[in-house]
Amino acid sequence: MDNWTLTGPKTLANRQQGELALTPEQVKVKVTHVLLSNFDALCYSGELPVAYPKTIGRYAVGIVTECGEKAFGIEKGARVFIKGTRPCGKCLHCKRGNPENCEHVQIAGIDFDGFLRDFVTCDYRRVAALPAEVDDINALCIEHVAMAENIYDQLNLPAGGKVAIIGGNATAFILAQVAMYHKLVPVVICDNAQAVEKFKHAGVYYAMLTDDDLYTNVAEATSGLNCDAAVYISCSRMNPDIASRVIGRDKTLVLEGMASLKFKLDSIPLFRHNTRVITVTDGYGYTESAINMILHGAIDLNAFGKQILTEFDPAPILEGMLSDLSHGTKMTIAKLIF
Ligand SMILES: [Zn+2]
Structure with a gap:
């Protein structure tokens, strides 16, 4: 029992x-x-x-x-x-x-x-x-996919939009795949070389390390325009301020917290860039949509x-x-x- x-x-x-x-x-x-x-x-x-x-x-x-x-x-x-x-x-x-x-x-x-x-x-x-x-x-x-759908909905980006994903675990992986399914371009930023390789192997073209070349690499991936949105995976334990540095003005920063952790976020760059900050912690209301996505093979x-x-x-x-x-x-x- x-x-x-x-x-x-x-x-x-x-x-x-x-x-x-x-x-x-x-x-x-x-x-x-x-x-x-x-x-x-x-x-x-x-x-x-x-x-x-x-x-x-x-x-x-x-x-x-x-x-x-x-x-x-x-x-x-x-x-x-x-x-x-x-x-x-x-x-x-x-x-x-x-x-x-x-x-x-x-x-x-x-x-x-x-x-x-x-x-x-x-x-x-x-x-x-x-x-x-x-x-x-x-x-x-299903709930991970549902949460990714929830995030996608809230971002409301047109096809081709570049979404930075800060984190390298399973949640980041599912988010990247859902983004690609919706014709967005994920830009995965993570602090582990093995994870970067895994993302690349799964077809995520822009997967990069948080090294000295990070901002040059992001500029290259976005033709110098920075990303259209960023999603920070809170249990990645990475520096959340990376997220605000890779998005342009008037963009959205999503704080993902399905497995939420406390962290400190510098408010100054957010104010300077007029960033819209939202939090997403679950896939409430998106279960059926997630089942449909899995059914259609959107997630590997x-x-x-x-x-x-x-x-x-x-x-x-x-x-x-x-x-x-x-x-x-x-x-x-x-x-x-x-
Ligand atoms: Zn209620």
Whole structure:
């Protein structure tokens, strides 16, 4: 039996899960696969604010084993992605029946129990049925792709727009691919030579190191005009001021914080360049669009190493991830057998 629960920083235990009652609008899901990610590692370390106790695990797929009588459009036996975000149900938008505008989107593993457990019950609208072509492993990346779609939407750039991505991990990788799918030109900036090679190998032409030639290389990639937008991956632990130095005036800087970390950002260049700063922390509202992108082969996840574990102790795995948040592109998947 699995129900891996955090009760404090670095205090993780497998606890017996209580009986799960099903309301008419809920479904019961047998969790089959959970992606252990940077987000979970930062919950584990205490760097992300968890409302203890909370079960860990934000990205999961499973099989529906029971449906409430008012769970529409989803059937017993369906393979589903369990959404890692939920509307709060308490704000005025939620109460008026517009949960898509929720002001306090809740996140699995921080605000409500995550999915590294045998069974999950949730509102039927918080699961998405998976087409046969989207396998369980690809489905675990749905929220990353959804977040990238969210960012793309907010940037609102025409084809050919150059987007600097500051970071070299799996999140940066997915962002670069989503940008290319939408005919934008990613300019990936990262502090690790191996990661730069990986990006180039995956077809990202402008992938460069943060060395002395950085600004010359960016100028070359943009014909001297600088980038049209920049996305700073906060768990890259790179210097965020690089982002403001590679965009032009009146452009957008996105602070990506799915696995958010505290950092200091120099405000002066932002003011001088009239920069619009926005933050994006999830893929809330973009799940279906992300499934569609994966279905159309827009994202190649083959570049990621994969490790599928049927027996696991999450604590040392998450501890290990903490040492390579910035460049990790290996997917570690817990496969839950029941
Ligand atoms: Zn709400």
